[in-house]
Amino acid sequence: MARVSACATPLRRLLLGPPGTRTTAGGIRALGTSLVWEKDGNISRECWLKAGEQGLLGTDTPEEHGGIGGDFKDAAIIMEEQSYVNCSGPGFPLHSQIVMPYITHYGSPEQIEKFIPDMTAGRKIGAIAMTEPDAGRIHWGHYGTVEPGTLWGLRRLQAHELEFWPWSMCRIGFFIQDNSFLTVGCFTQKMVMVNGEESEVHPRLDTAELFFEDVRLPPSALLGKPNQGFYYLMRELPQERLLIGIMSCANCEWQLEETRDYLRNRKAFGKTLSNLQTIRHKMAELKTEICVSRAFTDQCIEEHSMKKLGDEGASMCKYWLSDLQNKVAGHCVQLFGGCGYMTEYPISRAYVDAKVQTIYGGSNEIMKELIARCIFR
Structure with missing residues (x-):
């Protein structure tokens, strides 16, 4: 596939x-x-x-x-x-x-x-962070202030969910009080990184909290024009959501192939699991759903390449494919039996990693609301 x-x-x-x-x-x-x-x-x-x-x-x-x-x-x-x-x-x-x-x-x-x-x-690595306290996991929480004059000020800004590489530059985008997008280097003076936090998903990423205390940034830190940060975000989100759908679709295909190979070799009741009708039918169901979703994903890629993919299509792709990825992972782990619960089997990691796909880039509940707005506008 x-x-x-x-x-x-x-x-x-x-x-x-x-x-x-x-x-x-x-x-x-x-x-x-x-x-x-x-x-x-x-x-x-x-x-x-x-x-x-x-x-x-x-x-x-x-x-x-x-x-x-x-x-x-x-x-x-x-x-x-x-x-x-x-x-x-x-x-x-x-x-x-x-x-x-x-x-x-x-x-x-x-x-x-x-x-x-x-x-x-690869000498500098891009990253993204977001404010958390009292704001929910949204980018435009008002936890910064704009100082008079030529410098921007960040006061007691706490950033969560930063994918952080201490050896490199990380680009951090914040929407400050007047809705402007700033770039902040990881080694900005008066920035403190607390101990990294363990993450249930993607344990290969050293997630950490950052705390900013009276950080002052030069005018060159402003990305684009003042007061346009939210609009920039809205323009770029469709691509972010599409790439989540693309990777979810491909991972579904990988999970099916990985499970097929396992079922061909695993024996029970004197024959391989691939010869049991209930398992064969479940695999047929999964393959059908994945193939239908592949056609939609390729359509979205084509439309995006022609700059015709809108919020509705990107939201549908992200929501549907990330949900499918979790569904496929659940069934494949079940077909692996006890082995699917062991971390040395890749299907176990795929099951754990799949969940975050429905959360970041905008939760799937938000995706449904965006799709509904397009239906009833």
Whole structure:
């Protein structure tokens, strides 16, 4: 089911550990490097630098800005291939298709020159954070103030859910009091990072809380125009939601193949599980739903490539595919039996990682509300 392209080879070489670190018995395909990242609690610097060398970052960023110069379809191939090896740790899509577009679309020439070439090379890593206290997990909580004069001020701003790499630059976007978008470097003076928090999902990312105390930023930290931050976000959210749907769809395809291989080898009652009718029918149901969803996902990719995909289509793709990913994961773990509950089996990690897909990028409940607004407007 997986559509393999020439671009897949360097990605798989990067993400898959050497043959000696993977097991093949019973259809298991473990990621050796991913296990190391889980133990360390972060993605290695070498991974990002190798990704940059292979051209896997900034794929659809214009070449004149320091990117690779491809289009969104090229980026979608990389997203899918990352899902086909069940490696959710490296935040390549967040870095390349969420963070970088804000800079290339709204940044000044100086900001583009400062960030984009190094981000394409993997020397600087994009990240996103959001305020939490009393605001819910939304980006426009008013926890900053704008000081008179030429400097921006952030006072007692607490940022949660930052994907943080202490060795690199992280781009943090905040909507300050007058709804403006700022960039803040990780090593901004008077910024404190508390101990990292363990995350139920994506244990390979070192999630942390950041606290800002009377931080003052120069005018060059303003991304785009004042008072336009929320509008910038609204323009870019459809792509963010689409990429979640793309990776969910590809991961569904991977889960089905992984489970099929396991069922062909696992024996019970004197024959392999793949010969039991109830299991065969369940797999037929899952494949049908995944194939129908693949057709819709490809349609959304095509429309987005032509700049015709709106909020409604992106919301439907994100909601439907992330829900399906969780449904498929639940059934596949059940088909694996007790093995599906063991972390050394990749299907177990896929089950845990799937849940966050329905939450970030806007929860699926919000997606349904956005779709409903389009129906009744």
